């Protein structure tokens with residue numbers, strides 16, 4: 451209790467899903483993907499007003515999954531089955547959030563965590579419950595139009611047509627809106643109303659960090675406490691979390707010598 455914790459920059463946005471066919475046509479320059487070619491993927495990045503907007507955790511042939519950890523919030527993420535044989539391609543598409551981007555008490559280490567939670571709760575309210583996620587077609591999102599219907603998509607609990615501008619913080623909305631047409635210039639076919647934006651992709655990495663000594667890996671106030679992995683702010687994804695786990699285990703072993 452009351453141990454030192456720090457706020458940490460993270461990224462937040464939406465999950466975007468296209469028919470896999472569109473991504474294949476764009477990346478392989480063909481009408482139909484060849485029999486021996488895997489479902490294609492992409493990686494896109496753009497700077498808008500000094501912040502990165504980027505695709506994250508792109509899942510070819512994948513599924514958008516509900517990943518909330520508490521009632522009253524919506525969090526989406528994505529995954530691909532090993533055969534990557536779902537007819538959709540999804541990717542997190544998120545905006546970098548620096549410490550100064552979130553107003554509030556600078557000394558509050560949970561400032562960005564609270565911000566993240568507010569957006570997740572706004573998404574829940576907009577969806578109306580039962581893990582139904584707010585969603586909008588891509589061009590409608592950019593042009594500020596309500597989507598009169600939504601494309602069939604992989605998010606099992608269901609999607610509800612929503613003006614995502616009302617769910618996302620202004621700076622996140624604005625940067626996504628600017629970036630998407632630019633992504634379309636880099637990748638033919640990407641910028642289309644056949645794509646759906648599903649809110650919110652908010653757990654790209656942790657918005658808090660539990661500090662630790664660079665050599666001993668232990669918390670500066672509590673010896674024997676090894677902050678480790680994604681939740682402690684030292685990883686974002688399976689590989690970085692695994693490597694951090696190995697480093698912490700080795701550091702812990704040294705204390706037993």
Ligand SMILES: Cc1cc2nc3c(=O)[nH]c(=O)nc-3n(C[C@H](O)[C@H](O)[C@H](O)COP(=O)(O)OP(=O)(O)OC[C@H]3O[C@@H](n4cnc5c(N)ncnc54)[C@H](O)[C@@H]3O)c2cc1C
Pocket residue numbers: 507515517527528529678679680681685686687688689691692
């Ligand atoms: C749907 C989905 C798809 C993903 N796909 C990918 C991907 O393709 N590639 C990729 O790199 N990353 C992916 N990720 C992210 C990846 O899962 C995480 O980055 C990674 O698991 C973080 O590892 P970790 O060990 O730090 O934390 P975790 O894997 O979350 O492990 C933390 C563990 O601590 C346990 N725990 C929590 N509280 C307590 C407590 N009080 N007492 C005891 N135990 C506790 C939890 O049960 C859990 O087992 C995905 C995540 C999701 C949700």
